Structures are given as C-alpha cells and as structure tokens.
Amino acid sequence: MVGRRFCIPNDRVRFPASPLIEEQPSAELYDFVIIGAGTTGIYAAVNILCKMRCRVVLLEGDPDSGGLLRTTYPDKTINNYPGFGVVTADKLRRSFEQHLHEVFDGEIRYGQIVSSLRRTDDGLIEVLTTDGTRIQCFSVIIATGIGFPQPRRLELPNASEFESKGLEYYGSFNLSRLQGKEICVLGGGQTSFEFAEACADAGLRTTVVHRSDQFRCSDLLVESCRLKQVQIRCFCVAYRLEQIDQRLRLTLLDTRTKQLETIDTDLINVTQGMITRTNTFGLELDESRKLKVDSNMQTSMEHVYACGEAVKQRYQIKTIVYNLFTALVATNEAMEELKKVRTVETIKQNVL
Numbered sequence: 001m002v003g004r005r006f007c008i009p010n011d012r013v014r015f016p017a018s019p020l021i022e023e024q025p026s027a028e029l030y031d032f033v034i035i036g037a038g039t040t041g042i043y044a045a046v047n048i049l050c051k052m053r054c055r056v057v058l059l060e061g062d063p064d065s066g067g068l069l070r071t072t073y074p075d076k077t078i079n080n081y082p083g084f085g086v087v088t089a090d091k092l093r094r095s096f097e098q099h100l101h102e103v104f105d106g107e108i109r110y111g112q113i114v115s116s117l118r119r120t121d122d123g124l125i126e127v128l129t130t131d132g133t134r135i136q137c138f139s140v141i142i143a144t145g146i147g148f149p150q151p152r153r154l155e156l157p158n159a160s161e162f163e164s165k166g167l168e169y170y171g172s173f174n175l176s177r178l179q180g181k182e183i184c185v186l187g188g189g190q191t192s193f194e195f196a197e198a199c200a201d202a203g204l205r206t207t208v209v210h211r212s213d214q215f216r217c218s219d220l221l222v223e224s225c226r227l228k229q230v231q232i233r234c235f236c237v238a239y240r241l242e243q244i245d246q247r248l249r250l251t252l253l254d255t256r257t258k259q260l261e262t263i264d265t266d267l268i269n270v271t272q273g274m275i276t277r278t279n280t281f282g283l284e285l286d287e288s289r290k291l292k293v294d295s296n297m298q299t300s301m302e303h304v305y306a307c308g309e310a311v312k313q314r315y316q317i318k319t320i321v322y323n324l325f326t327a328l329v330a331t332n333e334a335m336e337e338l339k340k341v342r343t344v345e346t347i348k349q350n351v352l
C-alpha cells in the first residue's frame, strides 16, 4: 500500500480537522470513506472538504488517481468539460488532483482495493481492503466507476499475435507516430469517431467499421467525420486478420449480404467498449447491473452512497460532468446525515 497524506501550508488550510477527533485514532475511524479516486471520487472528496470539518479518507486501488482519464485515454482531448476549453485527459485529471491538494486535509491512499463493506452493530460501516486494512466510518461514497476495466478484445483466434504489429486497443491519440499511415477504426462509439476525426484532421486516410448503422455518439461528430472523408462501413464485422508485406489485411464480413471484403491498413484501433471488472460489495443492483440507488444516490445499505459510472447513466454518451452531479448529490446527502449525529465518535459514545 502506498499512502500519501497531503501537507497543506498553513495559509492554504481552509478547514482544520474535526475538533472532535483530535488525533488519528488507532482503530482507523473516519467520518467518510470514498472508494475510487477517479474524477467522481476526487470531486466527492473536494465537495465534502469544502463544506464540512470532518475526517475523510480516499481509497484508490491503482497507484495513481484519475481513473479512466489516466488508464484509458490520457492523450485524448476532452472538449466538453467546462472552464478548460479543449484539454487533454491527462491535464484535466492532474487538475482534479491539484484541486484536491488545495482543499484536502484528509488522506488519500493508493494501492488499496476495497473488498467488502459491512454494517457493524454500533451503526458504523466497516470497510475492508484486500491488504487486510479495516476502517470504520459513518458513511461510504462508492465512486468505483467500472472497476478495473479491460478493453474488449477483437474476437479473432489469432488477434493477440498482432498486438505489437499495428493492432491497438484504445490507441494513443498522439498521432505524430502515424504519419503517412492508413488507419482502420473498429467500433461505433464516441471514442471511435473522435479517433477517426483526429486521424482525418492529421491527413490520414481513415475508415470506421461498425457492426450496425447505429452509433453511440453524437450525430454532429459522425457528420463531421463524413465531411472529412472518413469512410464509414456499417454492418461489417472482422472476419480474418493477417499480415501482408508489413501491413495488416483485415477481412470484413458484411452481416447482411454475407459477402467478404478486405481492407489493407497500417493500424487497426479497436474501440469496442470496455469489459468491466467491478466489485459491487454485495449491494443490490438495478436492471443494468449497476449499483441500485435511490434519488439521494443511497444504495441498498443505509449511509452507503454510490455515484459516477458505478451507477446507471442517464445518457448514452457518458460524461464527467454528469458524474460530478451524482457525486454532489451523494455527498450532500451523506453530509446531511452526518450533521444529525455530528461525528462517528459521538455514535460510538452513544452506543458504548
């Protein structure tokens, strides 16, 4: 486990630690535990610490913060996050962490994967991590996104042979490496078309291949790709992949006509979604297999809230801003509940 306590210079401390909890208790007692330091979890911490004197710990399974922005698309640009203009995911996620440093007088621990949650007899929630750490708290905010996801692989028996030979999954948006190359994008989502558009802007011949004619992205983006001469092949799936003269030859099967056709290309970027690997902590799930929450973002366990991509998304195109809204609701509600009992120590005193 890698722990990091932020030391904030005196002139930047806005809220001192809770006066009712003078020192770090040996029993690991906190007001709030936040699970996951993606954009949602970081914002949850910021919102609490900007509003309340309390003890918060943020537990992150990875060695760094940022979630998908760091692990999946660090050099893609984000153009829909307010106040930043067009910004790379890496820069935006660093700004989130910087913001956290500026307001955070709690604790963030990296490499701590939360394995279970349990309500204890004294009304607290016990949080267990895979390294055996036990923390008791008043309230938990789950911001675990889609867990530790993996890109969905191309379903061809020999696909793995090509992974260092031009076949990529959610490939880098650093396109200077692709000068003069021909690009094929497999997938019909927002990232597929964003990548295709970036390639077209860089003057690269680009084809998007998708299994249907329904795209999970904005119409404007598809239109822009068409205008920029991106070829869009609908109702096609990958059928065979081989290497011919240092290039890739992709055979496509047209699912309507059953005809085969080949595309010769230098790079295939597969952006066909992510396989989620997430822990639902034994909580109730909804019909979309996400954590079931009520209108206050509370899960099936009292004082355990969930937000961000850990819960059902209202819109097909997922956005950071929407997730932050859910974190705002979850943390505001959690703080209201805490105000009723003041601090976890008060609860313990009442019970013991």
Ligand SMILES: Cc1cc2nc3c(=O)[nH]c(=O)nc-3n(C[C@H](O)[C@H](O)[C@H](O)COP(=O)(O)OP(=O)(O)OC[C@H]3O[C@@H](n4cnc5c(N)ncnc54)[C@H](O)[C@@H]3O)c2cc1C
Pocket: 035, 036, 037, 038, 039, 040, 041, 059, 060, 061, 062, 065, 066, 067, 068, 069, 072, 073, 076, 077, 078, 079, 080, 081, 112, 113, 114, 115, 143, 144, 145, 146, 147, 148, 170, 191, 274, 278, 279, 307, 308, 309, 310, 318, 319, 320, 321, 323
């Ligand atoms: C390729 C791609 C491009 C995108 N582009 C955009 C865009 O341009 N604009 C936009 O608004 N949105 C975009 N999105 C959507 C946006 O990235 C997500 O909605 C957002 O990252 C979700 O944030 P989150 O914090 O809820 O989850 P995540 O970012 O997934 O963060 C969850 C964190 O929880 C940690 N974690 C998980 N389980 C545990 C556990 N048990 N214990 C401890 N830690 C745990 C993970 O390690 C991770 O750090 C894109 C998504 C993808 C996949």
